[in-house]
Amino acid sequence: xxxxxxxxxxxxxxxxxxxxxxxxxxxxxxxxxxxxxxxxxxxxxxxxxxxxxxxxxxxxxxxxxxxxxxxxxxxxxxxxxxxxx
Numbered sequence: 672x673x674x675x676x677x678x679x680x681x682x683x684x685x686x687x688x689x690x691x692x693x694x695x696x697x698x699x700x701x702x703x704x705x706x707x708x709x710x711x712x713x714x715x716x717x718x719x720x721x722x723x724x725x726x727x728x729x730x731x732x733x734x735x736x737x738x739x740x741x742x743x744x745x746x747x748x749x750x751x752x753x754x755x756x
Contacts, residue, residue: 690722693721694722696718700715707742708740712735713736
């Protein structure tokens with residue numbers, strides 16, 4: 672891991688208590704994920720919620736799952752960030 676990456680993860684740990692190992696675990700699971708499968712998307716949402724320490728309500732989870740599985744939203748970080756707010 673480069674010094675730059677280490678500093679980013681140190682910052683995440685300090686500000687949000689986010690563990691680098693958990694981030695890598697989620698990132699690895701996304702690489703082969705089937706985003707048309709509802710169970711896979713729900714699992715990913717729950718993983719991200721746990722890593723971030725931000726609970727996601729059942730209603731919000733349902734909306735995200737529907738949008739992702741029906742491909743009604745682009746899967747980029749900015750869009751997902753706005754969707755989760």
